[in-house]
Amino acid sequence: MSNLKNTQLSLESKKRLLKEMLFGRRFEERCYEAYVERKIGGFLHLYSGEEACAYGILDAARPGNDYVITSYRDHIHAIKSGTDPKRLMAELYGKVTGCCKGLGGSMHIFDVDKHFMGGYALVGGPFPLAAGIAKGIQMKKGEQICICFLGDAANNQGTFHESLNMAKLWNLPVLYVCENNLYGIGTRIDRSTAVVDQYKRVSGYNIPSRQVDGQDIEKVYAAAVEAIDYVRSGNGPYFLELMTYRYRGHSMSDSNAYRSKSEERIWGKRDPIITLRDRLIEAGEFSQEEYQTMDAEILDEIESEVIKFAEESPEPPKEMLAKYVLAENDPYVTGGRR
Amino acid sequence: MSETNLVEAVNKALAWELDHDKDVVLLGEDIGLNGGVFRATDGLQSKFGEQRVIDTPLAETLIVGMAVGLASQGIRAVVEIQFMGFIYSTIDNMISHATRMRNRTRGRLTCPMVLRAPYGGGIHAPEHHSESTEAIFAHMPGIRVVIPSSPLRAYGLLLASIRDPDPVVFLEPKRIYRLQKESIEEAGVALPLDVCFTLREGDDITLVSWGAMVHETLQAAEKLAEQNISAEVIDVATIKPLDMKTILASVEKTGRCVIVHEAARTCGVGSEIAAQLAEFGLTFLLAPVQRVSGYDTIMPLYRLENYYMPSVEQILSAANAALEYA
Ligand SMILES: Cc1ncc(C[n+]2csc(CCOP(=O)(O)OP(=O)(O)O)c2C)c(N)n1
Numbered sequence: 001m002s003n004l005k006n007t008q009l010s011l012e013s014k015k016r017l018l019k020e021m022l023f024g025r026r027f028e029e030r031c032y033e034a035y036v037e038r039k040i041g042g043f044l045h046l047y048s049g050e051e052a053c054a055y056g057i058l059d060a061a062r063p064g065n066d067y068v069i070t071s072y073r074d075h076i077h078a079i080k081s082g083t084d085p086k087r088l089m090a091e092l093y094g095k096v097t098g099c100c101k102g103l104g105g106s107m108h109i110f111d112v113d114k115h116f117m118g119g120y121a122l123v124g125g126p127f128p129l130a131a132g133i134a135k136g137i138q139m140k141k142g143e144q145i146c147i148c149f150l151g152d153a154a155n156n157q158g159t160f161h162e163s164l165n166m167a168k169l170w171n172l173p174v175l176y177v178c179e180n181n182l183y184g185i186g187t188r189i190d191r192s193t194a195v196v197d198q199y200k201r202v203s204g205y206n207i208p209s210r211q212v213d214g215q216d217i218e219k220v221y222a223a224a225v226e227a228i229d230y231v232r233s234g235n236g237p238y239f240l241e242l243m244t245y246r247y248r249g250h251s252m253s254d255s256n257a258y259r260s261k262s263e264e265r266i267w268g269k270r271d272p273i274i275t276l277r278d279r280l281i282e283a284g285e286f287s288q289e290e291y292q293t294m295d296a297e298i299l300d301e302i303e304s305e306v307i308k309f310a311e312e313s314p315e316p317p318k319e320m321l322a323k324y325v326l327a328e329n330d331p332y333v334t335g336g337r338r
Numbered sequence: 339m340s341e342t343n344l345v346e347a348v349n350k351a352l353a354w355e356l357d358h359d360k361d362v363v364l365l366g367e368d369i370g371l372n373g374g375v376f377r378a379t380d381g382l383q384s385k386f387g388e389q390r391v392i393d394t395p396l397a398e399t400l401i402v403g404m405a406v407g408l409a410s411q412g413i414r415a416v417v418e419i420q421f422m423g424f425i426y427s428t429i430d431n432m433i434s435h436a437t438r439m440r441n442r443t444r445g446r447l448t449c450p451m452v453l454r455a456p457y458g459g460g461i462h463a464p465e466h467h468s469e470s471t472e473a474i475f476a477h478m479p480g481i482r483v484v485i486p487s488s489p490l491r492a493y494g495l496l497l498a499s500i501r502d503p504d505p506v507v508f509l510e511p512k513r514i515y516r517l518q519k520e521s522i523e524e525a526g527v528a529l530p531l532d533v534c535f536t537l538r539e540g541d542d543i544t545l546v547s548w549g550a551m552v553h554e555t556l557q558a559a560e561k562l563a564e565q566n567i568s569a570e571v572i573d574v575a576t577i578k579p580l581d582m583k584t585i586l587a588s589v590e591k592t593g594r595c596v597i598v599h600e601a602a603r604t605c606g607v608g609s610e611i612a613a614q615l616a617e618f619g620l621t622f623l624l625a626p627v628q629r630v631s632g633y634d635t636i637m638p639l640y641r642l643e644n645y646y647m648p649s650v651e652q653i654l655s656a657a658n659a660a661l662e663y664a
């Protein structure tokens with residue numbers, strides 16, 4: 001193994017991450033409102049409560065250069081990969097200025113320039129794609145790794161096991177991150193899964209794995225630094241299980257009726273943003289006033305820039321319906337040699 | 339008798355069969371405790387227990403493979419896939435095993451299972467959550483594909499599908515899950531499979547459709563009636579095997595036909611109907627068969643959805659093209 005990097009976040013990084021996480025939270029709360037106002041249509045899956053997972057892992061990676069792939073709960077992973085929040089919001093609004101020209105929406109975010117290789121509606125779909133991306137990196141002798149974020153329930157798909165086997169057999173540069181929020185829609189993990197601890201499930205593939213508190217960004221970051229270092233050094237795949245909780249229903253149409261209020265309260269007390277903020281305040285490095293200013297600035301930016309951009313952008317023209325299905329003017333269609 | 343919408347009719351048919359056939363079980367993700375993402379199985383687990391209404395892990399390939407195994411044991415599994423777009427991984431087990439159980443055992447065993455899924459657009463979601471890919475299943479030998487277009491037909495056809503000894507793909511047009519209520523007598527009376535339903539009689543033109551598009555098609559017929567054109571409206575209902583007898587008899591009478599479906603055009607079920615009209619109805623066709631369909635494109639997000647979905651206006655202009663043909 002190469003030299004281990006520092007697994008501690010600097011004070012500066014902590015403050016920055018606090019701001020980033022708060023931005024992510026406020027961004028998604030605004031999505032919620034826009035959905036209720038019917039500005040956003042289709043399905044909307046929010047990440048509120050789970051922010052420390054994506055921000056903690058990707059802060060230890062090289063966002064925009066490393067490849068990231070995930071599920072439909074994908075807004076924050078895209079933002080942290082470098083997608084412009086304005087273009088992301090415009091995408092949710094179905095506007096042509098969106099990062100997928102307004103044709104994909106919330107569940108199908110893609111930002112090729114930022115190596116954000118997609119949100120996917122099909123649960124378990126990204127596992128093999130991630131292995132393939134990692135194989136591609138390996139073949140091209142790239143420095144990047146692929147990071148695949150998926151939920152706990154997704155691990156019951158066959159693709160999970162098929163991908164882990166291949167990833168280890170070929171020692172692919174892929175980090176699988178399981179965001180274990182204890183539920184797949186309304187089905188609690190112990191009702192669907194024989195082995196509840198997800199990190200144990202990969203031991204059969206001889207892949208190193210760890211379970212980490214996903215509500216504490218410092219712990220997530222520290223685990224991510226080690227895992228990413230392991231993968232980037234050519235040792236093969238790694239699996240991190242982050243224990244977390246989503247505050248909202250599975251999607252906007254889910255009322256959360258299957259969870260107890262006391263369970264929600266317990267997890268609510270372990271909020272990743274509040275935890276980090278209070279730690280900084282306790283250490284005398286930050287104040288409640290500074291936090292409020294930060295929050296106000298974020299809210300203002302979201303309203304005056306992000307939402308404004310989405311609202312004012314035009315809808316995609318009708319002709320786009322026929323585009324992007326097959327290549328237009330494809331020279332190889334007529335045959336001949338390359 | 340009670341006033342029932344389409345999704346409640348599905349629920350009632352499932353309840354009836356669970357109650358009257360101890361070999362019927364339901365399998366699916368979130369169908370038990372949570373009553374299903376569209377609430378089609380609401381209340382059934384508390385009534386029939388966890389052994390009959392079974393919550394499965396998130397694993398479509400497994401669920402359908404197990405349904406085939408169960409079927410070989412005489413257990414009738416009714417599987418729910420949450421959206422038709424999640425069905426593709428099950429196609430392997432459907433094509434490779436479900437459709438062939440009868441053939442492989444030379445009739446000793448059959449595969450009495452039902453694969454239910456909500457399908458079709460109109461709920462503002464792109465891709466998997468809105469597409470209509472019924473033709474994929476219709477292409478497979480050894481399977482039935484059934485699509486109801488009203489609460490009454492959902493109730494009667496689902497009962498028939500569960501009782502049928504062969505595998506049935508039962509697609510529920512989710513756009514009209516709650517559109518309309520009909521009074522349903524909960525007496526467990528099935529409707530026939532493999533036959534079309536003539537919803538409106540007419541002499542001038544035949545409009546053929548299925549699923550949610552039946553409603554736009556009926557509206558188009560109403561508009562045509564205002565112009566003194568009498569349109570016959572046929573709900574195909576079982577799209578495989580196709581009841582061409584009914585369609586041919588109607589077109590023999592009218593001489594003109596418009597086929598309406600939401601699915602992409604190329605190799606859609608409309609192609610098969612048009613081909614058979616050409617094969618067996620050429621002598622009585624007075625105009626080329628018209629098709630109104632979705633486009634050969636990926637189902638888009640909601641801003642463009644309206645352009646994708648066939649409209650009453652499109653049906654009318656296709657009907658006029660057929661009527662005006664010399
Ligand atoms: C193949 C497939 N099956 C079912 C669904 C419906 N569905 C969407 S999310 C979900 C639960 C996924 O849970 P998990 O993997 O734990 O991720 P979380 O939503 O908790 O982040 C289900 C069943 C789907 N989108 N794709």
Ligand SMILES: [Mg+2]
Nearest residue numbers: 151152183184
């Ligand atoms: Mg989960």
